[in-house]
Amino acid sequence: MTRPTTASGHKGLQFEQNLIFEQNTPGATAVDLPPVPVAKQRLGEVKRHTPVGLPGMSEPEVVRHYTRLSQKNYSIDSGFYPLGSCTMKHNPRLNEKMARLPGFAEIHPFQPVSTAQGAMELIDTCAHWLLELTGMSAVAMSPAAGAHGEFCGLMCIHAAHDANGQAQRKVIIVPESAHGTNPATAALCGYTVESIPANADGRVDIAVLRAKLAEHGDTVAAVMITNPNTCGLFERECIEIADAVHAAGAFFYMDGANFNAIVGRLRIADLGVDAMHINLHKTFSTPHGGGGPGAGPTVLSAKLAPFAPVPMVVKSGEGYTVEEHAGFGVAKQALGRMKGYHGQFGVFVRALSYMMSMGADGLKQASGDAVLNANYLMARLSAELTPAFAGPCMHECVFDDRFLKGTGVTTLDIAKALIDEGFHPPTIYFPLVVHGALLIEPTETESKQALDQFVTSMLSLARKAKEGRAAEFQAAPQLSPRRRLDETKAARRPILRWTPPASDKAQQAAE
Amino acid sequence: MSLHFTKDHEWISVDGKVGTVGITQYAQAQLGDIVFVEVPAGGKALKAGGEAAVVESVKAASEVYSPVSGTVKEGNAALPDAPQIVNEDPQGAGWFFKIELADAGELSGLMDEAAYAKYLAELSA
């Protein structure tokens, strides 16, 4: 295929777009502000004397700039986003509308509590839903994301052990298939990490876990397990695992990243869980925004509840109060504060809007459809691909790269070729325990038609690979706004910000 | 001159009391394009098996452990600015540091060239 070259660099609707700094009209602004009133300045000695260096642009230029940038992005609004362990489901616009109600958007975290009773009610209602859905005793609402929720859970565990005279417990046991945040979070709590391998079944081997618990005895603080795990499988022996952990005097932390598979079907309290974070930006449909914001409320068992961080909303009579200080009232044993203000309030509004829309019945249907979609993909893709484990899977299915053996095509090449097919690639090379992993999570958002289109593309790519057309794969993607980017170059000589071209600098110096 | 290898894929070439340490051809191939190297400064005391240097590719980070105990004489000053040298010539110009051995006896715990080749064959089996 030969494509015409253009003088502009644009290709039809694909625009090349310079940086804002390269579109600078000195002195221009897209914001007209009222005149500055005359007043005696009180800046003291710290007045700024040099310009900041922000470029000047008009409103139409700015709107066009970001519109063009947006068109270079893949998104769940525009297509299938089967990114395993990320739960890219539809983000309802009702959630956005609700978060923008002036009674939610235009309220200040420190206005008198008497004037923010609706905000307290919203937090309390959101907490109520999370507690009902998990059966747990308490929920710390303030963690800002999944990893922050893990941190909250492990700090509560640390505080509980310390309070029980068990400060020697410094070991966290984590399966090798865990998300990287698990060991990173353990380190933040001053813990060391012991890994346990998965069995051939893709699950925790309870005999190995028991041996590890015995080996480390009363130094084990907690066991952290993602369930369903990162291989997309439910840990069948979850209750036995919890019992073994508790018998060893440790706590059971469940990573809730994959909660979407089981929500509305069982309560994690019935599995013996002591703490779990819930990614509202996964299971409860709040938008991922190109990398956040999220929210990671962390549900806690009765033993951990007293150590939950502040702030805590407290129902009192007809209204609500909030305990903002550790060491006081209901927060007597609280471990402290983890985040400014009242947590990710705007995310709570969106999540509650979603939970109310879905209802208990809708959430159960959603996890059912998510699991059905994943199993459907696993069944159909197995025609050409090699599943890493026997099914049924939960909300995501994982394939290894045996089907590519001898083709010269890698998992990465398949991912890049999918881009040309108009799909976002699945998560690749994760979990680490699966060779050349392709982790596919369709979520309940996708119609059968969308899944069938994906299957057609995937099977066609697998056949092409087996036909020995490796060169085509290595050249992919060819149709996206950019082809493969040189990550080595980016890392060897990092350019992390725009700087004026040398000629401008010389000119400035001359002036 | 004698050449020795560790199971973590470091090599050490010993001349008298001074050893030169780097990572093997196999290690650089496993890492892929190396983008960052941190070498120890002269004077630093190292223990056998202790962390001595850092080597990173785009997707992986790895510690380089000292094969022997001793005092660092110098780190390879060329590497921080040109980490690709490790890819190009891992067992030559891509050396990481020179160390004055505290105990030459430690070398007997390491593999020679033939033993390392056998070890690699086992790994890929």
Place this chain on the structure above:
Amino acid sequence: MRYLPLSETNRRDMLAQIGVSSVDELFRDLPKKALAAASFNLPNTMSEIEVERALGVMAAKNMNCAAAPAFLGCGNYRHHTPASLDYIIQRGEFLTAYTPYQPEIAQGTLQAIFEFQTQVALITGMEVANASMYDGATACAEAVAMACRVTKRSHALVSGRVHPHYRDVTQTQMKFLDVEVECLAPDPYAVEDLIGRITPDLACVVVQTPGFFGHLTDYTTLGEACHKAGVLLVVCVTEPVSLGLVKSPGEMGADIVVGEGQSLAGPMTFGGPGVGLFATREKFLRQMPGRLCGETTDEDGRRGWVLTLSTREQHIRREKATSNICTNSGLIALAFSVHMTLLGDAGFQRLAELNHATACQLADKLEAVKGVKLVPSAFFNEFTLALPKPAAEVVEALAKKGVLGGVPASRFYPTYPELANLLIVAATETNSADDQIKFVKALTEVLS
């Protein structure tokens, strides 16, 4: 249910393809005991109109700052945001994209992050900035942790004029890491002797400008003293609009600058989500937490952007990572960046001037109220007043008169009776002359 596309026919066909007879069969690995125990005391699905009604009732119970004269600050500020900003961040391609792990189809988000990093570096006067942290308070904690890594020391000194939430979050985060976080008592009157407290074991000194009580302070001399002792200077900025008019932390010699970007990014939303700003010197780059976007080229030699230096992060370094952060505040960072782009140098400076002038006008009027004393002599758009009676009571009385008249210091410092009469007041370009008159009148009445 409107969000679920599968029909019953679809489900039957798919189950047949899989070779099972029911969806329940797919859940056979779940413990039967737990399945049987599950019951949820929650309502069933609701229509849009029902959800809107229920949440609308809740929202209406709040007194909102757009409908009342409001003078609230303490790290969260109400500013006007241009209409185009909310339009841009609601474009689905920004709103509903994931973290840009596949750069070929995420150049929009990546270029925006690169521009954001540059803007943050420019306004703070630093060399490099990351793609954002959760909020200002967690960014502050991360700065202390980073200073400990850089200096290989484990003792931080925090000024009493640092936002108490930043202080608290830092203390919590360091709790189990053998890092001593020494916090000075809040004192809006006396100048702290920070230089006198510099010791050779100190990793960093953490200060804030404008300070929590509103003071503008030049920390250049402190920075020099820190550097002589190998100590890092961490500067917090909770109101980035101030940087349009006051000397940047970089000019003062800061080594790490952290801040909260909410004030430029959009509505306060009860304090979250915000966006943590994090900037530093290039020499400390490898110890920095969070994601970074860098420039490179694609196979055709065209300029493009990727996430880079990821070996610092948890998904590669695991327990040796610089932080456990993964999801950050992408969309709020975009909102911040769009606003900075809309403003440009001219608009940014003008906005800062407008804020300062409004605050000066208000301070003049409030100082004239009987019994009221203005505490800081130099401030930006926020200042502390000493009242003749407890500020908490005054604030409640003002609210009854329909005015949200500042934040009592006692809300943060319940164990400091000497601060009970202090009221922290902010004024921005959103406060009209009429708002100011209402506030002054209400305060006069409440104090008389």
